[in-house]
Amino acid sequence: MNIRKLGAVALGAMLAGAAALGAAHAETFRLSHNTGDTTTWHKGAEKFNELLSAATDGELEVRVFPNAQLSGGDQMKQAEMVGRGALDFVVTSAINVTPLVPEMAAFSLPYLYASYEEVDATTDGAPGDRMEEIMAENDIIVLAWGENGFREVTNNVHPIKTPADMRGLKMRVAGPMYIDVMNALGANPQQMQWTETFTALQQGVVDGQENPIGAVIIPQRVHEVQKYLTTWHYSYDPVFLGVSRKLWESWDEETQAGVQEAATEAMAYQKKITREDTAKGIEFLREQGMEVYEPTAEELQAFREATKPAFDTWAAKVGEDLVASFQNAINASN
Ligand code: X2X
Numbered sequence: 001m002n003i004r005k006l007g008a009v010a011l012g013a014m015l016a017g018a019a020a021l022g023a024a025h026a027e028t029f030r031l032s033h034n035t036g037d038t039t040t041w042h043k044g045a046e047k048f049n050e051l052l053s054a055a056t057d058g059e060l061e062v063r064v065f066p067n068a069q070l071s072g073g074d075q076m077k078q079a080e081m082v083g084r085g086a087l088d089f090v091v092t093s094a095i096n097v098t099p100l101v102p103e104m105a106a107f108s109l110p111y112l113y114a115s116y117e118e119v120d121a122t123t124d125g126a127p128g129d130r131m132e133e134i135m136a137e138n139d140i141i142v143l144a145w146g147e148n149g150f151r152e153v154t155n156n157v158h159p160i161k162t163p164a165d166m167r168g169l170k171m172r173v174a175g176p177m178y179i180d181v182m183n184a185l186g187a188n189p190q191q192m193q194w195t196e197t198f199t200a201l202q203q204g205v206v207d208g209q210e211n212p213i214g215a216v217i218i219p220q221r222v223h224e225v226q227k228y229l230t231t232w233h234y235s236y237d238p239v240f241l242g243v244s245r246k247l248w249e250s251w252d253e254e255t256q257a258g259v260q261e262a263a264t265e266a267m268a269y270q271k272k273i274t275r276e277d278t279a280k281g282i283e284f285l286r287e288q289g290m291e292v293y294e295p296t297a298e299e300l301q302a303f304r305e306a307t308k309p310a311f312d313t314w315a316a317k318v319g320e321d322l323v324a325s326f327q328n329a330i331n332a333s334n
Contacts, residue, residue: 028061029088029247034068034075034096034194038219040277041239042066044146044270045091048241051262056255062089067195075193076100076175083139085246090140093148093239095175103134105177106318106326108235110307111300113150113330116275119236121333127326139245143263146270148215148237149278154226155208156201159293161230163306172197172209180310181235185303201225212237213285214278223288230293231282232303241267 031048035041045064053061070087071077079097081087097104106112106127113119122128123145132142153160155169166185172192173179182189190206194216200206202225209226211217217229241263248256282292295303315323 026058026061028063030070031062031064031089031091032068032070032078032081032087033064033066033091034071034078035066035216036220037064037066039066040215040219040270040274041091041146041148043273044239044241044266047269048089048262048266051265052259055258055262060255060259068193073193073195075195079138079140079242082242082244085139085244088244088247090242091146091239092242093237095177095237097135097140098175098177101134101138102317103131103319103322105314106131106322107238108151108177109314109318109323109326110181110234110311111304112311112326113236114233118330118333119147119238122326122329123238125329127322127329130322130325135242136245140242141245141248142240142242143260144241144267146239146241146267147212147274148239149212149274150231150233151210151212151235151237152217152229152231152233153208153210154217154222154229154290156204156225156227157207159228159230159291160232161293161295161299163302169208170206172200172206177310177314178210178235180313181307184307184310198222198225210234212274212278213281214274214276215239218277218281218284223285223290226290228291228293229285230295232295232300234303234307239267239270 031045033041033045042064049062049064068075068078071081075092075096076099078087078090078092079100082090083100094104094107128145135142157169158165160166163185166187169187171182171187171189173182173189174194175191179189179191192200197209198220201209211222217223243259251259286292
């Protein structure tokens with residue numbers, strides 16, 4: 001047999017192998033998320049794929065698409081697409097869903113939370129259950145809550161220590177509630193896709209932005225284009241792993257249980273690495289040359305007061321009952 005023939009035989013064997021794998025009916029779904037492939041969002045999504053494949057004996061898997069590629073770069077559009085079944089799975093954060101489900105802004109009301117314990121009391125408690133019902137009414141099944149985190153502010157003009165330091169800064173924001181918060185602080189907010197933000201910061205189109213340290217700022221190298229960071233913890237942003245209701249309801253109970261188990265475990269992992277990376281992140285950012293300012297309790301109180309008008313506006317939009325349920329769970333955890 002000559003070399004060329006040998007090659008053909010080897011190729012034939014490979015194809016037969018691939019067909020045999022295909023006989024196991026591996027079905028691949030699409031999972032969309034709107035950050036880069038270095039983030040904890042992406043790691044959580046990849047973990048879900050591993051666990052899903054293991055839980056279903058290789059029958060189900062997901063292919064992960066970062067940077068909102070599947071929604072033409074539009075991070076807010078993903079939720080609507082999952083709702084109508086145009087996307088199978090999504091990992092995205094609360095603020096991105098607010099155009100479709102305004103109630104999701106409840107999580108991110110300015111200075112709602114003061115600790116991770118308070119956060120967990122809501123996502124694991126009655127407010128989380130209520131949000132899952134509201135999302136299901138919009139045809140998105142929330143399988144598990146993960147974490148984007150407490151959003152911290154960065155900029156290139158000067159250190160931010162007081163609300164007055166925000167005045168006039170051109171700030172990139174992700175969604176509508178943050179526009180109102182920035183306006184309350186006297187900044188000039190501009191809504192922009194996350195995928196366009198690095199370049200906008202680099203070119204000085206905007207002076208600053210706000211995002212969580214472990215999940216986004218470090219893995220997306222925001223420190224390379226921003227000098228100052230203030231840990232003002234002004235808004236908490238959860239992520240969730242969601243599936244289209246149509247797809248979910250097409251599965252039998254056993255399949256649903258496998259998907260659920262994989263999702264729960266994957267988001268627990270995602271939350272864990274996000275908190276670990278955040279805890280060691282400040283040190284890392286200082287080493288990278290950022291000037292990090294950690295406000296005192298009194299300084300945080302000044303930001304809380306200054307952002308109160310935006311809290312009130314959005315509490316009314318979200319619904320006072322829903323906000324009260326969050327506050328009750330928070331108070332009960334302390
Ligand atoms: O766009 C952002 O700032 C990000 C990545 O945190 C969200 O998706 C809200």
